[in-house]
Amino acid sequence: MDGFDWAGFWAGVGSFLATYEAAFRIVGVIVGAAVLRWVLGVVIRRVVDRVVSGVKKAQNVEHTVELSASPLHAVRVVQRTRTMGTVLNNLTTWAIVAVAIVLVLGELNFSVTALIASAGILGAALGFGAQNVVKDMLNGLFMVFEDQLGVGDIVELQSTQGPVSGVVEIVGVRVTQVRDVGGVLWYVRNGEIINVGNKSQGWARVIIDLPAPYTSDVDEVQRVLLDTATAMAAEPEYKRKVLEPPEIWGIESISAEALVIRLVMKVRSGDQFDMARALRLRLKLALDEMGVAVPSLNRIVMDGIDAREAARSSRRPVTPPEDSDL
Structure with a gap:
């Protein structure tokens, strides 16, 4: 070992590195890009998983939090977070690949400036030809980011x-x-x-317009309607779905046939349809017990252009006879 020519060895190593310097740089760029992509992917995945796991844990909290965060809202948060994670992963991958390709081509002594200019022209042509696709994608991203649905x-x-x-x-x-x-x-x-x-964001409102006979006791009818809705809202099955006590907004319209009384109830988003059906049934039973018959509102009066158009549209179409001797 004492007679080993270290100077010659290192000179040979230096000559080898100088000869394949470009190749080592290209390998370094590729390895660096792969490592950077892996690190960013891990970071994005951990952020997405943490948000998703946090939402799942939030669904096991007590009653007060459940009122402000319905399952539909949790699903939307999870879906939006995962979509954002997918988009960020794709953007990160394409950005790193593009930069790595440019650096590798530069090491191979290609004219990177001319290549970028050509790619820009090609991208503009493709964007013009596929502008509807680009519009769809951009609008979809904005809808997800802004939580429109x-x-x-x-x-x-x-x-x-x-x-x-x-x-x-x-x-x-x-x-x-x-x-x-x-x-x-x-x-x-x-x-x-x-x-x-x-109709599923934040809160919703059940609105029921109930006709009552013109000669009925309005105060008594409103009291029965409000008591019925309040009793339903206090039931354990519906208590968590109701955000505010029911209200009577008064008489919505007056006609010779009926007085239309409006009852409203603020509920959790997504539950307004089931709540409205259940409330209508209870109101019907309460009015039956009270002896109030809901009047018929079937009278329709049309004149002028509306009447002529309705009459024309209600006529049975006449099929012309087949060709006969003329």
Whole structure:
């Protein structure tokens, strides 16, 4: 070992490194990009998992918190968080790959500036040709980030192709899937959505307009309606769904046939439909016990253009006879 030529050895190593310097740099760029992508992926995944696990734990809290955070809201938070995590992962991957490719091409003595200019022109051409797809994706990302809708929400969408209402099943980056009350699954492009009406965010209100005979005792009818709604709101089955005590807003309209009395109840979002059905049944039974018959409101008076249009639309279409001897 004492006679080993260390100077020559290190000179050979230096010559080897100088010869394959570009190759080592390329390998370093690739390894560095892979490590950076792995680190960022771990960070994003941990953040998403922590948010999701926090939401799941929040669903086991006491009654007061359950009032402000319904299961639909929790599903929406989880879905939005996971969507954001997927988007961030994709953006991170593409950004790191693009930078790594540019650095590798630079080490190979390619004209990176000309390549970037060419890629920009190609990207502009593709963006112009696929502008609808880009619009769908951008609109979908904004809807997710802004929490306009989420999985399990009951929504009414106004799109360029017409209105769509139902329960959201999937919120994609490009297409949102909504299943209506008849079971039909609608695929709505995000770029075509103009307005979003969400019935599952925050809170909802049960509104019942109940007609009573014109000659009835209005104060007594209102008292019975309010007592019935208050008793229902106090039942254990419905107590957690009610956010505020029921209210009588008074007479909504007056006609020769009936007085329409409005009863309202503020409830948790998503529960307004079940609560309204149960409340209607109890109000019906209470009015029957009181001896109040709900009057019929079937009279329709039309004149002028409306009457003519209704008459024309109600006529049975006449099918012309088949060709005969003329």
